[in-house]
Amino acid sequence: MEDLVMVLSVTGMFLIRIGIPVLLLVGLGTLIDRWQSKRQKDVEQQYRKPV
Helix, strand or coil: CCHHHHHHHHHHHHHHHHHHHHHHHHHHHHHHHHHHHHHHHHHHHHHHHHH
């Protein structure tokens, strides 16, 4: 039983140590990609308008 608790503990700590930062980086990358896409679309619309 102690071995199972130790394995679960190590697995949990691994997920906290590695999993959470990876999820944060993926979320941050997604936000930056959406922001960049919106910015690019706005710039393209601005240059397409007749002056």
